[in-house]
Amino acid sequence: MGLPLNLAAKIGTHLVKQKIKRNDKFTMIVEIEPLFACNLKCGGCGKIQQPHDVLKKRMPVEQVVAAVEECGAPMVSLAGGEPLMHKDIDKIVEALLRRKKFVVLCTNAVLLPKHLHKFKPNRNFAWMIHLDGLEERHDAAVAKEGVFKEAVAAIKMAKDAGFQVFTNSTFFNTDSPESVREVLDYLNDDLKVDRMQISPGYAYEKAPIQHRFLGVEQTRKMFREAFADGKRKKWRLNHSALFLDFLEGKREFECTPWAIPSYSLLGWQQPCYLMGDGYVQTYKELIETTEWDNFGRGKDPRCDNCMAHCGYEPTAVLATMGSLKESLRAVVSG
Template identity: 80%
Template sequence: MASDLSKEGVFDKAVAAIKQAKAAGFAVYTNSTFFNTDTPESVIEVLDFLNDELKVDRLEISPAYAYEKAPDQDHFLGVEQTREVFRKAFADGRRKRWRLNHSELFLDFLEGKAEFECTPWGVPSYSLFGWQRPCYLMGDGYAKTYRELLEETDWDKYGRGKDPRCDNCMAHCGYEPTAVLATMGSLKQSLRAVTG
């Protein structure tokens, strides 16, 4: 489950920390990022381990995004590869057995059953530098205030077909907000979200 790029011993330390947190009564959420070295089988293995063995309370997943500062630019998933991996990993109703912390429509999006535009302002990121524009995956500078971020960022210039850096992005930070908005705007999808 650990990639070739991981540091020795980090996985074991993370597992021990999760077990300790669960034993102390904390809710534990994980965020697993998948790369082009992953297969449907490795996705299933990771999610089964987190869900069934570690009993993590909620699991988040995302295809890796080729952000500019990433030291390794060779292992990011493209859109079609992402859809194929998740379509196969979620087959036979498997996605319903995991405690995934995602809307049904975002999971449909990962499988290629739904198409959305990015909502880059949906998960704003703040650090010592300020509010990152347009999302935490891109380095287009920082705004000093939240108002400045919202009012002075040209949100319409980001997303697939608008900015080449966005062409292979399917990350949850931009597409889960869109899926949630689509769910809230549809009685059918809202009922689906409640009933699972």
């Protein structure tokens, strides 16, 4: 299972346009962080380590729209922090949908029941709810008991209201092939979410807990065993087949961090949202002044254990589009 058909069409059309324009670096998905504040204190995330005055700030609707228009991305991921703590988040979503963008709103879902009435189902909108395991594991990951049950209830409420619901699950070295299978089976078969996104955890520099992140060989072994017996064909995974091959160690790719840039209250983050080497104020500056060739496995030691989807899924998509065989494989599987 790959991307939803309308999203695949948007991205495919976008890629064709970039090829015609002969752009070698362009955005596929832009991640917008309209705030850093959050109602949870997850051990694997360093966003709330920002200074207090920054945590109080909220990005205006017009600024969000301008950033999206500037980079030209067909898909927008609204993240944070917790986006539902932004008083105008519904207006941001509406503004982007009017511009024919595909929007995913990333949330821990604790506040979703309170705000669901502000949103309307749309084929170009999906909730992206974080679930990093079944109850015990997820509550441990977010450092708060009861959040798993709240997220599950929110998923059911959103599905009953007619919304598309995606999930995002990050896996750590405390996970196993069995725990990966358990959560994906539950999301796929019991909750029946529309799409599932997965990624090995990356060691954010500001993350409070640094010892739980996976190395490359650990990642490959875990996903190779989790995907055995044809399991990955059953799950509604929101990934290209080549990215899943990459997670298993069947393919090698170079990172394309420019394809999923991050824009926040601090500006455009260099080189990616996982590594904060600095910020610039325009997308043009990001593309033209970032030393892209300095990043990636074997180039920067911070990249050596990264297999996150934000860096490698775009590479896999480009490889799929550049191969008739892989394009046909994507059509058959998706």
